[in-house]
Amino acid sequence: MNVRQFTEQELAAVLAIQSACPEAAQWREEDYTHLARDPAGLLLIAESEAVVSATSAMGQEEQILGCNSASVLGFAAFCLIADEAELRNLAVAREHRQRGVGRALLDKAHGRLRRAGVKRVYLEVRASNNPAIGLYASMGYSILSTRNKYYPDPPEDAYVWSLDL
Numbered sequence: 153m154n155v156r157q158f159t160e161q162e163l164a165a166v167l168a169i170q171s172a173c174p175e176a177a178q179w180r181e182e183d184y185t186h187l188a189r190d191p192a193g194l195l196l197i198a199e200s201e202a203v204v205s206a207t208s209a210m211g212q213e214e215q216i217l218g219c220n221s222a223s224v225l226g227f228a229a230f231c232l233i234a235d236e237a238e239l240r241n242l243a244v245a246r247e248h249r250q251r252g253v254g255r256a257l258l259d260k261a262h263g264r265l266r267r268a269g270v271k272r273v274y275l276e277v278r279a280s281n282n283p284a285i286g287l288y289a290s291m292g293y294s295i296l297s298t299r300n301k302y303y304p305d306p307p308e309d310a311y312v313w314s315l316d317l
């Protein structure tokens with residue numbers, strides 16, 4: 153698996169993963185393209201190694217064609233605010249879950265954020281989202297506070313988690 157910066161070639165794949173994933177924030181196309189262009193944004197994708205090596209053996213044109221939705225396993229989106237960052241969106245395609253993709257996305261992001269001078273990362277998660285909570289806990293995040301009935305449809309508390317980088 154390879155984790156790298158999002159490019160607009162991956163937009164359709166990212167939207168497809170998001171829309172199959174109700175726990176993810178449901179963003180519009182321009183939310184991704186604006187974040188990717190924003191110096192205060194960090195948008196990473198994980199792609200499968202098999203497709204990376206197949207495309208690197210091809211020419212440039214095939215490489216572009218090779219970046220199809222099958223190669224994108226998941227994505228993570230952050231915003232930087234001074235020396236803090238927020239995880240704004242995260243999803244892994246259902247068929248690729250529990251194989252370390254979420255952890256790889258966060259690991260790579262933490263390294264990049266640290267190098268950009270970020271000291272602390274925050275995120276919000278639904279209280280019932282056990283896979284995400286398991287991921288954050290396993291990566292050293294801890295609960296900072298609870299926001300009562302923060303989420304609508306269905307109404308549910310949000311846990312605010314943070315990690316000192």
Ligand SMILES: CC(C)(COP(=O)(O)OP(=O)(O)OC[C@H]1O[C@@H](n2cnc3c(N)ncnc32)[C@H](O)[C@@H]1OP(=O)(O)O)[C@@H](O)C(=O)NCCC(=O)NCCS
Binds near residue numbers: 243286288
């Ligand atoms: C949360 C999510 C990103 C995790 O991605 P993933 O690639 O499956 O996670 P990983 O395989 O990297 O798992 C890393 C750790 O997370 C925890 N974890 C992952 N899936 C879990 C599950 N279903 N239940 C409990 N813990 C889980 C485990 O601690 C795991 O470590 P282990 O494999 O050593 O046990 C994925 O389930 C997902 O896309 N969910 C829907 C979208 C979402 O909830 N986004 C977050 C919104 S705040």
